[in-house]
Amino acid sequence: MTPFTTVTGVAAALPTPNIDTDVIMPKQFLKRIDRAGLAIGAFHDLRFDTDGQTRPDFVLNRAPYNQAKFLICGDNFGCGSSREYAVWGLQQLGIRAIIAPSISGIFFGNCEKNGLLAITLPPGDVDLLMAHADTPRTALMTIDLDAQTITAGPLRIGFDIPAARKALLLSGADHIQQTLDRAATITEFEAKQAATRHWLWARG
Structure with missing residues (x-):
């Protein structure tokens, strides 16, 4: 995984609550192996119409948000199914961090396992x-994971993160590497x- 230390980039706002994993990664893309x-x-169905043309009204289709590294989201982001593809797709789109009042538990866990x-x-x-x-003009933001701060213009907001999860993200290691x-x-x-x-190791 790519280590997360200090990242600066554009933040895009997705204020709608309860954006589920079928919106983040529609089911037709789960056929890939x-x-x-x-x-x-x-966000395929939000980014494109039924003819495959981009929807100009969707935030991630407009500059500078088409280069977004951060998503500022509504409540209960990532609810729905446990599809890990949703996290993979966001990362491939260039997203490095999700910020929301609450994030669905399974989606939150998938983020941790994959470095988002x-x-x-x-x-x-x-x-x-x-x-x-x-x-x-004010959409640029910096997240400093080591200092646990988010800076946006004059705003400087601290955030909490468990020490073990923080260490994984800073190092770029996943749970398998942590075991190895x-x-x-x-x-x-x-x-x-x-x-x-020895009885625990006895064979048949």
Whole structure:
């Protein structure tokens, strides 16, 4: 995964609450057997009409928001099914962080597993960030994960994040790599257990 340290980029506001994973990644894009080419699926039905033409009224189709790295979202973002494709598609679209008053639990977990920073803030703080993002000339924002701050113009807002999740994002490691990094400790534990509780290791 790509480490998240300090990232500066355009923020786009998606104030609608309850944007579910079928909106983020419609079901027809779940037929793929790998992660490649999912950017086209991200918000597909909002970005394109039935003829495949871009919808000029959708925020991510307008400059500078077509280069957005951050989404400032409404309540309960990512609700619905547990499809991990939704996170993959957002990342391939260039999104590095989601900010919302609340984020659906399974979607939040998928963000953690795949290196997409998910931040929950009080509604008042989200409203302030949306107001900045809603004006193109003030839409630029910086997230400093180490300092746990979001800076947008004169605004400087802190956010909470569990230490273990923060370490994963800063390093760019995933849960599998985190386990592999402890391979020697795991092997040592298994050897001791096999010697002292051999019945657990008995074979058929």
